[in-house]
Amino acid sequence: EPYVLDRSKVLTLFVPQTPPVCRRNELVEIKADSQKVRRETSPEEDPLTENGLSIIRRFYGQLRAFFAYKWRAVKSKEGTPTAEQLASYIKTIKTQIDGILGKNRPAKAIDPIAKAYAGMGWDWGHNKQKGEKAASKEDLIKMLETLGKAFYDIERECRQKIAEALEPTEHDLENLDNGVDKLWELDAKNRMKPGVDYELDLQKGKRSREEGDKASRPLFKFVKKESLDARPTYKAFLALLDNYERAVGVAEVETAQEKKEIRTFLATCLQTNVMKYAHKWLAAKGKVSKDPKEFFLLLQKLWFEMYKRDYNAKRPDSSGFEHVFVGEERNGKIVGCHNWLQLWREEQLGNMNYLGYIYPYRPGMTRNDNESHLVTIQFEWKDGKDDNTFELKPVSTSWVGVSPEFELALYTMVFLAGDEENVMDVGPYMVNIKCYTIRRDRVNFLSTSFPEDVPPSEKERNYQASY
Numbered sequence: 001e002p003y004v005l006d007r008s009k010v011l012t013l014f015v016p017q018t019p020p021v022c023r024r025n026e027l028v029e030i031k032a033d034s035q036k037v038r039r040e041t042s043p044e045e046d047p048l049t050e051n052g053l054s055i056i057r058r059f060y061g062q063l064r065a066f067f068a069y070k071w072r073a074v075k076s077k078e079g080t081p082t083a084e085q086l087a088s089y090i091k092t093i094k095t096q097i098d099g100i101l102g103k104n105r106p107a108k109a110i111d112p113i114a115k116a117y118a119g120m121g122w123d124w125g126h127n128k129q130k131g132e133k134a135a136s137k138e139d140l141i142k143m144l145e146t147l148g149k150a151f152y153d154i155e156r157e158c159r160q161k162i163a164e165a166l167e168p169t170e171h172d173l174e175n176l177d178n179g180v181d182k183l184w185e186l187d188a189k190n191r192m193k194p195g196v197d198y199e200l201d202l203q204k205g206k207r208s209r210e211e212g213d214k215a216s217r218p219l220f221k222f223v224k225k226e227s228l229d230a231r232p233t234y235k236a237f238l239a240l241l242d243n244y245e246r247a248v249g250v251a252e253v254e255t256a257q258e259k260k261e262i263r264t265f266l267a268t269c270l271q272t273n274v275m276k277y278a279h280k281w282l283a284a285k286g287k288v289s290k291d292p293k294e295f296f297l298l299l300q301k302l303w304f305e306m307y308k309r310d311y312n313a314k315r316p317d318s319s320g321f322e323h324v325f326v327g328e329e330r331n332g333k334i335v336g337c338h339n340w341l342q343l344w345r346e347e348q349l350g351n352m353n354y355l356g357y358i359y360p361y362r363p364g365m366t367r368n369d370n371e372s373h374l375v376t377i378q379f380e381w382k383d384g385k386d387d388n389t390f391e392l393k394p395v396s397t398s399w400v401g402v403s404p405e406f407e408l409a410l411y412t413m414v415f416l417a418g419d420e421e422n423v424m425d426v427g428p429y430m431v432n433i434k435c436y437t438i439r440r441d442r443v444n445f446l447s448t449s450f451p452e453d454v455p456p457s458e459k460e461r462n463y464q465a466s467y
Contacts, residue, residue, distance in 0.1 A: 056158055062100050063109060064151035071144035074137065083134040090135065094127045112150040116143045159185050166273060168281045176417050177424040179281045183409055184427030186274045190231055192401040194371040197227035198344075200400065202370055206356045206378065208395045214356030219377065220344045233272060234341070236265040237325075237404035241342055244322045248330040251315035252306050252322070262304050266296055269405040278409035287416040302412065307440045309447075320446035324411065325404075327381070334381050334393040338450040339407065340400040343379070351382040358395055360453050373401050374429050376453060397431075397451050411435065411449035423454055430454050 070093060081089070101109065117124040120139035121131055129135065166186075172179050192198050199221040204214035228234045243258045245251070254262075269275045270292065279295050282288040288295055306316030309323070309330075322328060327337025337343070346352035358376040376397040380390035399407060414422055414435045422433045431451040438447035 060109070060151050060155040060158065063097075064148060064155050066097070066100060067144050067148040067151060071141065071148055074144060075141050080137060086135060086137060086140065087129060090122060090140065091127055094124070108154060109151075112147060116146045116150075119143060119146070160188065166277045166280060168277070168284050172281060173284055176413065176422060179417075180410060180413060180424055180426055180433075182277060182281075183274055183406060183413075186277055187403050187406040190233065190272065190274070190403040191373075191406070192223075192227060192403075194373075194401055196224075198223040198401060200370040200372075200375070202357045202375065202377075204356050205359050208358050208378070212355075213353075215354045218347050219352075219354035219379070220347055223344050231403070232268050233265070233404050236261070236268045238341060238345065240265055240321070241326055241345055244326050245317070246327070246329050248328050248335070249310040249313050249317055251313065251317055252319070254306075262300065265404075266299050269408055270296060270299075272403070272405045274403065274405045274409050278413055282413060282416055285417055299408070299412065302415065302446055303408070305445070307438065307443075307445045309438065311440075320448075323448050324446075324450065325407070329381075329383060329391060332391055334391050334396075336448055336450075337381070337393065338396060338398045339404075340398050340402075341404070343398065346381065353380040353382075353390055355379055373399060373427070374431065374451065375400055397453065399451065411446075414449060415446050426451070 097113065114124040118130075120135045120143045121129060121133055122135055123130045168179065168182075172182055194200065200219060201217050201221045202215075202219070203217060206212070206214045228238070239261045240258075243254070243261065270279070279288065279292065283290045283295075288298055303321040304319050306319050308316055309318035309328070318328065323336035325336075325339040326342055328335050343352060347354065355378040358378055360376065374397070376395060378395060379393050381393060383389050383391050410426070410433070414433050415437075418433070418435060420434065420436055422435070424431065424433060426433070429451075432454050433449065433451055435449040436447045437444040439445070
């Protein structure tokens with residue numbers, strides 16, 4: 001059986017508050033790739049080099065992805081296998097695990113495997129049933145889930161150690177995907193935790209063109225004020241959200257206080273490891289100056305310099321920040337507005353009516369997970385007039401729980417070093433980060449940037465999980 005991982009087939013969370021565990025760059029043969037890992041180093045080592053940690057992380061990532069794949073395959077299979085069929089399959093799994101492990105037998109890998117096998121009454125060393133009671137399908141599912149969780153935790157420890165080094169590695173600089181992936185790990189300390197700092201209530205889903213309200217309750221159950229107050233970048237970000245005219249074509253006027261709030265926000269973001277890494281990565285790629293002051297000015301110009309979104313406007317009426325993070329209204333339609341804190345704020349004010357989440361492109365994948373950090377929703381936004389009318393945003397994808405500096409760094413890297421469409425892994429999510437420019441007075445300004453679901457490939461559509 002080939003170990004080809006299909007992201008659309010490995011969907012359920014192995015760790016609470018953790019999104020799908022199969023990554024795009026794992027659409028490869030684990031067995032072949034694991035042989036390369038074994039040639040490079042042994043997981044028993046504890047190298048101080050980031051390259052060594054990366055190899056070890058890949059090793060445990062192979063095991064995590066293998067058990068994730070097997071868990072999904074077994075759980076999705078209809079019917080109940082005979083005891084003989086199940087025993088034969090369990091023996092096959094043992095052989096395949098041996099192929100991934102090779103000659104390396106670190107206790108950190110073997111101990112949880114042997115313990116999980118023993119839990120279903122199976123002798124891992126001799127690869128046979130212990131006692132008279134045969135293992136059931138439910139026992140096998142529980143064993144695979146347990147090991148998926150165990151190796152996810154080990155892999156994540158390695159990933160966080162790697163992320164602590166802010167200097168971009170050669171691997172980070174190979175492409176935008178690798179560089180962005182590190183942002184996710186660096187954001188872990190300042191990212192809000194679902195169920196602790198905030199909680200969603202996604203309720204029912206719908207198609208993007210489907211009319212009607214599928215959500216009788218608000219999108220957010222709560223966002224803790226104490227959690228916001230404890231995070232300086234969140235406080236500085238929230239102070240910016242009431243500084244803008246919503247309608248495109250209406251001139252924006254910045255007061256001295258608003259300009260001060262912008263400087264405070266950028267300065268606070270630049271003190272975080274997320275923005276420090278983004279700066280180092282962009283400087284190493286030759287996209288920006290190494291001087292922090294010049295990078296500050298570039299961010300200020302990129303995100304907050306006003307331009308005419310409405311070409312016929314008499315004065316500048318928009319900016320990249322306003323469009324992406326705050327949202328605008330143009331010809332009766334909502335444009336932009338991709339930030340979760342803005343959605344929460346507007347819902348608190350009674351200006352946003354949540355209508356339900358949008359079904360994702362990938363068959364079998366759900367977005368009705370209240371602990372997901374990425375959601376695609378439909379909502380109505382009050383038009384700002386006194387007639388109590390709302391305007392529809394049929395499809396809107398937003399990160400949830402992430403820090404303001406994470407999104408600022410992500411979209412800045414994409415704008416300066418990416419394309420209009422950038423399919424990549426951002427943490428555990430496969431997304432297409434879209435980024436478009438608008439040209440005014442012979443200058444390219446940031447028009448918009450946002451995440452979007454990635455449709456399944458032809459290979460994924462034709463793939464059939466089996467065991």
